[in-house]
Amino acid sequence: MELTLWTYEGPPHVGAMRIASSMKDIHYVLHAPQGDTYADLLFTMIERRGERPPVTYTTFQARDLGGDTAELVKKNIKEAVERFKPKTLLVGESCTAELIQDQPGALAKGMGFDIPIVNLELPAYSKKENWGASETFYQLTRTLLKEKVSSSEKISPLRWKELGRRPKVNILGPSLLGFRCRDDVIEIQRILSEQGIDTNVVAPLGASPGDIERLIDAELNICLYQEIAEASCEWLKRNFGMEYTNTIPIGIKNTIEFINEVHNKLDLPLTNKEELENKSKLPWYSKSVDSNYLTGKRVFIFGDGTHAIAAAKIAKEELGFEVVGLGTYSREMARQVRATAKDLNVEALITNNYLEVEDALKKAAPELVLGTQMERHSAKRLGIPCSVISTPMHVQDVPARYSPQMGWEGANVIFDDWVHPLMMGLEEHLIDMFKHDFEFVDGHQSHLGHTATQTKDFLNSDEKKEKNSKEGIIWTESGRAELTKVPFFVRGKVKTNTEKYAILRGIPEISDETLYDAKAYFS
Amino acid sequence: MSKVEFNKETGPREVFCGLTSIVWLHRRMPDAFFLVVGSRTCAHLIQSAAGVMIFAEPRFGTAILEEKDLAGLADAHEELDRVVNDLIARRPEIKTLFLVGSCPSEVIKLDLATVADKLNKRFLGQVRFVNYSGSGIETTFTQGEDGALKALIPLMESSNAEKLLLVGTLANNVEDRFKKIFRNLGISNIESFPPRQSTELPKIGKNTKVLLTQPYLSDTVRDLKHRGCEIISAPFPLGIEGSTKWFLAAAKACNISELKVHEIISPLINRSKLALESHKEILKGKRLFLLPESQLEISLARFLHNECEMDLIEVGTPYLNKDLMKEEINLLPDNTKIVEGQHVEKQLDRVRDSKPDLVVCGMGLANPLEAEGISTKWSIEMVFSPIHGIDQAADLAGLFSKPLRRNQILTSKTLVTH
Numbered sequence: 052m053e054l055t056l057w058t059y060e061g062p063p064h065v066g067a068m069r070i071a072s073s074m075k076d077i078h079y080v081l082h083a084p085q086g087d088t089y090a091d092l093l094f095t096m097i098e099r100r101g102e103r104p105p106v107t108y109t110t111f112q113a114r115d116l117g118g119d120t121a122e123l124v125k126k127n128i129k130e131a132v133e134r135f136k137p138k139t140l141l142v143g144e145s146c147t148a149e150l151i152q153d154q155p156g157a158l159a160k161g162m163g164f165d166i167p168i169v170n171l172e173l174p175a176y177s178k179k180e181n182w183g184a185s186e187t188f189y190q191l192t193r194t195l196l197k198e199k200v201s202s203s204e205k206i207s208p209l210r211w212k213e214l215g216r217r218p219k220v221n222i223l224g225p226s227l228l229g230f231r232c233r234d235d236v237i238e239i240q241r242i243l244s245e246q247g248i249d250t251n252v253v254a255p256l257g258a259s260p261g262d263i264e265r266l267i268d269a270e271l272n273i274c275l276y277q278e279i280a281e282a283s284c285e286w287l288k289r290n291f292g293m294e295y296t297n298t299i300p301i302g303i304k305n306t307i308e309f310i311n312e313v314h315n316k317l318d319l320p321l322t323n324k325e326e327l328e329n330k331s332k333l334p335w336y337s338k339s340v341d342s343n344y345l346t347g348k349r350v351f352i353f354g355d356g357t358h359a360i361a362a363a364k365i366a367k368e369e370l371g372f373e374v375v376g377l378g379t380y381s382r383e384m385a386r387q388v389r390a391t392a393k394d395l396n397v398e399a400l401i402t403n404n405y406l407e408v409e410d411a412l413k414k415a416a417p418e419l420v421l422g423t424q425m426e427r428h429s430a431k432r433l434g435i436p437c438s439v440i441s442t443p444m445h446v447q448d449v450p451a452r453y454s455p456q457m458g459w460e461g462a463n464v465i466f467d468d469w470v471h472p473l474m475m476g477l478e479e480h481l482i483d484m485f486k487h488d489f490e491f492v493d494g495h496q497s498h499l500g501h502t503a504t505q506t507k508d509f510l511n512s513d514e515k516k517e518k519n520s521k522e523g524i525i526w527t528e529s530g531r532a533e534l535t536k537v538p539f540f541v542r543g544k545v546k547t548n549t550e551k552y553a554i555l556r557g558i559p560e561i562s563d564e565t566l567y568d569a570k571a572y573f574s
Numbered sequence: 575m576s577k578v579e580f581n582k583e584t585g586p587r588e589v590f591c592g593l594t595s596i597v598w599l600h601r602r603m604p605d606a607f608f609l610v611v612g613s614r615t616c617a618h619l620i621q622s623a624a625g626v627m628i629f630a631e632p633r634f635g636t637a638i639l640e641e642k643d644l645a646g647l648a649d650a651h652e653e654l655d656r657v658v659n660d661l662i663a664r665r666p667e668i669k670t671l672f673l674v675g676s677c678p679s680e681v682i683k684l685d686l687a688t689v690a691d692k693l694n695k696r697f698l699g700q701v702r703f704v705n706y707s708g709s710g711i712e713t714t715f716t717q718g719e720d721g722a723l724k725a726l727i728p729l730m731e732s733s734n735a736e737k738l739l740l741v742g743t744l745a746n747n748v749e750d751r752f753k754k755i756f757r758n759l760g761i762s763n764i765e766s767f768p769p770r771q772s773t774e775l776p777k778i779g780k781n782t783k784v785l786l787t788q789p790y791l792s793d794t795v796r797d798l799k800h801r802g803c804e805i806i807s808a809p810f811p812l813g814i815e816g817s818t819k820w821f822l823a824a825a826k827a828c829n830i831s832e833l834k835v836h837e838i839i840s841p842l843i844n845r846s847k848l849a850l851e852s853h854k855e856i857l858k859g860k861r862l863f864l865l866p867e868s869q870l871e872i873s874l875a876r877f878l879h880n881e882c883e884m885d886l887i888e889v890g891t892p893y894l895n896k897d898l899m900k901e902e903i904n905l906l907p908d909n910t911k912i913v914e915g916q917h918v919e920k921q922l923d924r925v926r927d928s929k930p931d932l933v934v935c936g937m938g939l940a941n942p943l944e945a946e947g948i949s950t951k952w953s954i955e956m957v958f959s960p961i962h963g964i965d966q967a968a969d970l971a972g973l974f975s976k977p978l979r980r981n982q983i984l985t986s987k988t989l990v991t992h
Contacts, residue, residue, distance in 0.1 A: 062618060101945030103938065
């Protein structure tokens, strides 16, 4: 049993819903009680979908449990197939139905429909949403393509040459409730098309069962989001010999690396290599003199594996930040996140507990937080600027404008989205600096609203209350006065470091000079 | 009783389960914690329904069952013990801990009552443990509050003091208004259930007159009757008419003259009627379809027809207690079609066929209906907004007139949704 106040991922059947809702001509009969219908609102509210997820909930009640819940399942399957006429039917169960073991998938298969039926077994008590999405996409791909396995020869990435046409690739992984998937697909298709590569199928987003059957018309799979598509890519490789890409094209370096990887795999000459670095404004914006102040900005990163790893690389190599924290809630990608963290000399935080993330965030005292909607809340409470880089997200993270994360435009979006909150942070600092000037108008509101003021009050009162540190070290008048002159966003860190220094050196009283000694010691 | 048409329907539903009521119950009683014993689905449901409201460490959480908990119930009890210990160590300010049963905990027959008994002995004088079920196999949405309140009744001491007890969660400002009006009427001993502090439970007995503020409290009412309380029969205080009759029923039960009531509330009524006018202008003659969710649907239909002159196509309700709703049903126009239960697909067919001007529905259905050109109002807003009482009648009407007004401004009816 695990105490959970908030969870980054939903249950695995919500992952299955993401696949079903992303696609066309699919229906998902979910053996589940009425309350599980809440999941519909994730799609209709967060994604503002104008259609209901294609899901029928069997809605069994306590009084059905003594009777024949299997009959109820069959009745719902029959009604759903008649009403929605899907080309492929997904059948599965949510946490409660898993306990009563009606085996809805087997029931559906015995009902004599002439459509493919995918039996989804998603263990609700050990797995989570992204795993459920990945497993569903994999089972669906397998069901629709398994008959073609034996008759098909291995697909060579060079086949396009024999066929005398442009190379064709599949873009796999984008789904509803994924981060900016809709726009990433457009951006990647645009880049590929510029390189003379055609898109065969995008899936699951917008694909029909027929499209899944056509996956083997392509020479290469683009694995755009490993969380969702890696299992399917691996199956297609094992059974059809289809190669797939490993580079996630987020950031300039990775986008160039991605284009290289695609060309290498397809054995397609890359003729416009020099142009690539100038396709996005990020490199110049980052180089421009105004961005000097970005150097060494302390940034804390937490999100899904794909976005957290990409963010760390961009932060360090393309914007010149210092990564002071890196973590993920995707246990499936823990190993890769740990490896990235090791390269950055930080310890990776792998957890589904947002309070642990918040604690780590406080300790790291960053100047910018890149995280999920929960880190935005935490950062807001602490008065630290934040940009959302990963799911789980809220409705404002599904913007109306074109705003991919991937490719050239993605890099532009990232520059703006990460740097603007920092500029606001700088403005915050200026407000703090000038607030004692007589010209300063009282009504000048911080963009962080009252939260920021509260945070500052909290810090101040904290200072007053904790005149002395826990270890009994005394802050003298001059020490405290000097501390208040430190910009608020690093004040906590300076305080901790100075106390650490004082303990180290056995200094009982902290004066203004101790502050400077500590500063020199730690720099 | 007016000639109302009653129908029952079964099938796939699109409603919240009783766990959702934790979202408002935990705010009503800031010294209580709601610990759901359930699955990741339960945790995800509550946080999704609560939306962005988690700005601090929340006073609700889920003890998520894992595979090893399902293997043996003895271990599950031990595990729950451990979780509770951790929680109390972390949140020492908690005075009442609700152990809330869920679909999975009910199916594996986890005995939360026994767990609560044991914990009550161990934490005697520090924390009280109460258990109820908010499971979706037994409860819909607001019925979760019914379960929570029913679970508190055994903890309420007996007293024969004369008092008026308002039962059902109200917004604090509405509650204050009601109490002021009752005091002006000469009723001074008024208490609320649930109280604002979980430890300040009202005492009850044969001289307790219960006045319901919410229509979804069937089980609570039954247990209050068993404790000797008198249940005042009245419509619910939504809109001017409902609130007026509600005050009158309370006054009658307390031997206060009708004249006195009119004297006190007439200025309120006049003021409120004036405020209602602009909304009525928009709502008049518009056709309304209410999908089932909160059990407030019948009272809302009564208000929107009688005071705002809307036409009622269908009034859905997840559950109908005809006895409790008697006074409301009497006020409905003849031939009102009430449908208890749901077959969401068939009901949506009826929605489309009847071309309503406004549909009251859950959040999962709102945007899809809007995309079809049908204006909607989320039912969940009714349980989060202060809508009770005479003073709030115009605000209540405003919840329904706003989508229609918006629809008039934005003239494009067939939009491509992305």
